[in-house]
Each structure stands twice: as C-alpha cells, then as structure tokens.
Amino acid sequence: MRHRGSVKKLGRNTSHRRALLRNLVTSLIMEERIETTPAKAKAMRPHVEKMITLGKRGDVAARRLAGAYLMTRDSVARLFETIGPRFGDRQGGYLRIIHTGFRKGDGGDKCFIELLGSEKVIEAKRAKRQEVRAKRQEDVRKQMEEQQKEVAPEEGGEDEKK
Numbered sequence: 001m002r003h004r005g006s007v008k009k010l011g012r013n014t015s016h017r018r019a020l021l022r023n024l025v026t027s028l029i030m031e032e033r034i035e036t037t038p039a040k041a042k043a044m045r046p047h048v049e050k051m052i053t054l055g056k057r058g059d060v061a062a063r064r065l066a067g068a069y070l071m072t073r074d075s076v077a078r079l080f081e082t083i084g085p086r087f088g089d090r091q092g093g094y095l096r097i098i099h100t101g102f103r104k105g106d107g108g109d110k111c112f113i114e115l116l117g118s119e120k121v122i123e124a125k126r127a128k129r130q131e132v133r134a135k136r137q138e139d140v141r142k143q144m145e146e147q148q149k150e151v152a153p154e155e156g157g158e159d160e161k162k
Contacts, residue, residue, distance in 0.1 A: 008043040021047055026071040029079050032121050033114035041097050041113040052094045055084025
C-alpha cells in the first residue's frame with residue numbers, strides 16, 4: 001500500500017536519490033536550464049523552489065541552509081546574488097518544464113527545466129558560444145592557409161629539381 005507515500009523514489013535508494021537531486025538543483029542554479037527526464041524534473045521542483053525562497057530571504061541562516069544543500073560555493077553565491085533578487089516580488093512558480101521529445105537510445109522522455117526569465121542569460125550564452133566558434137573556425141582556416149603556403153613552395157622546389 002502507498003499510504004502517505006509522497007516521495008518520488010526514482011528507482012534509487014535514499015542516499016543516491018538525495019545526491020542526484022542535490023546535483024540537479026546545483027546544476028540548474030548554475031546553468032539556469034538543464035535537460036533531464038520529466039520524473040526527475042518534477043521531483044526536483046520543490047527543492048529548487050525552497051532554495052530560491054532561501055535566496056530571497058538573504059540572511060545568514062538562509063545562506064547556511066542553502067550551503068548545506070547545494071554542492072558548490074559558486075552556486076550559493078549565484079543563488080543569493082542573482083537568482084534570489086530576480087524573483088523578489090514573485091510568490092512561487094519559479095520554474096518551467098518544457099517537454100522536448102524522446103531520447104534516441106532508449107526512447108525515454110526528455111524535457112528542459114528552466115528558471116523563468118532565463119531567456120536573456122541563455123541567449124547571451126548562445127551568442128558567446130557562436131563568437132567563440134567563429135573565432136576558432138577563423139583560426140583553423142588561417143592555419144590551413146599557412147600550411148598550404150608552406151607545402152606549395154616545397155612542391156615547386158621538387159619540380160625544379162626534376
């Protein structure tokens with residue numbers, strides 16, 4: 001019987017499930033958007049909302065509670081400096097779950113879970129990634145041209161020797 005069984009077990013024992021949820025919450029706070037399964041996203045939602053509520057409080061006790069749960073100091077700092085103030089006037093409902101389809105390997109359901117208002121941050125990351133990619137492609141193109149210039153005179157020299 002499942003009387004009062006409100007915990008989503010996710011097919012894991014207690015310590016594994018707690019570690020999984022802590023990692024997911026920490027990753028979501030750092031990245032603002034992660035891809036996971038709907039079951040994990042729904043299981044982590046209350047934990048993320050509690051962390052954001054602590055971030056909105058902003059006192060030392062809240063910072064210590066968040067530090068005890070989150071995995072890195074950077075995530076605690078980000079929670080209290082950027083994410084908490086962003087939701088200062090909002091009373092809950094900080095997350096959005098978007099179903100994206102199925103995994104290629106096993107057909108498992110996939111979804112994005114993201115913080116509301118993260119569109120600007122994600123767009124900035126995407127633009128920065130494109131700039132880095134374009135710069136890398138330009139460097140590779142220059143290296144290829146230099147290698148071709150080095151090879152071309154050597155080939156020409158061999159033709160003259162024959």
